[in-house]
Amino acid sequence: MNKKRIKVVIAKPGLDGHDTGAKVVVHALKDAGMEVIYTGLHRTIDEIVNTAVEEDVDVIGLSIYSGAHLPLSAKLMFKLREEEISDKIVLVGGNIPPQDIPALKNYGIAGVFPIGASLDEIITFIEDKVEIDNEEK
Incomplete structure (x- = not known):
């Protein structure tokens, strides 16, 4: 039985200009057999959501080093609900203080x-x- 390739978009939202970590993750996911779209730097939440829709991805990954992970994540999750695609798996990586993890999960x-x-x-x-x-679908 052919297993569907996992499709992931990795995005750098906002004014964050540090993308080394994102590029390392992109290469690792590709090496693991996933199809990965990297949006590049300085993307808006709308651009990220549009890419996720156009590419029909399974996973949206935000790489954030700027410290704006809470407002950017909240805005992304709101936009996903607004577009009725909140079934996407969303990940956030980068400079995330441990005390902010519960809020992100919420x-x-x-x-x-x-x-x-x-x-x-x-x-x-x-x-x-x-x-x-x-399996749930």
Whole structure:
């Protein structure tokens, strides 16, 4: 039986100009067999959501080092609900203080990966989460 390739969009929202971590994650996900779209720097939430819709992705990953993870994540989750595509698995990685993780989870963020999270941890999380979601559908 052919297994559907997991499709992921990795995005750098806002004015954050640091994308080394995002590029490392993109390459790791590709090496793990996923199809990955990297949006590049300085994307708006609307652009990210539009890409997710156009590409019909399973996962949306935000890479945020600017410290704006809470408002950007809240805005993304609101936009996903507004567009009626809140079934997407959303991840946030980057410079995320531990005390902000509960708030991100309350917004509906499925996985939070602060600086230092292993690539294997991210890959396994995505594979497990997409598999569970596919079984539920």
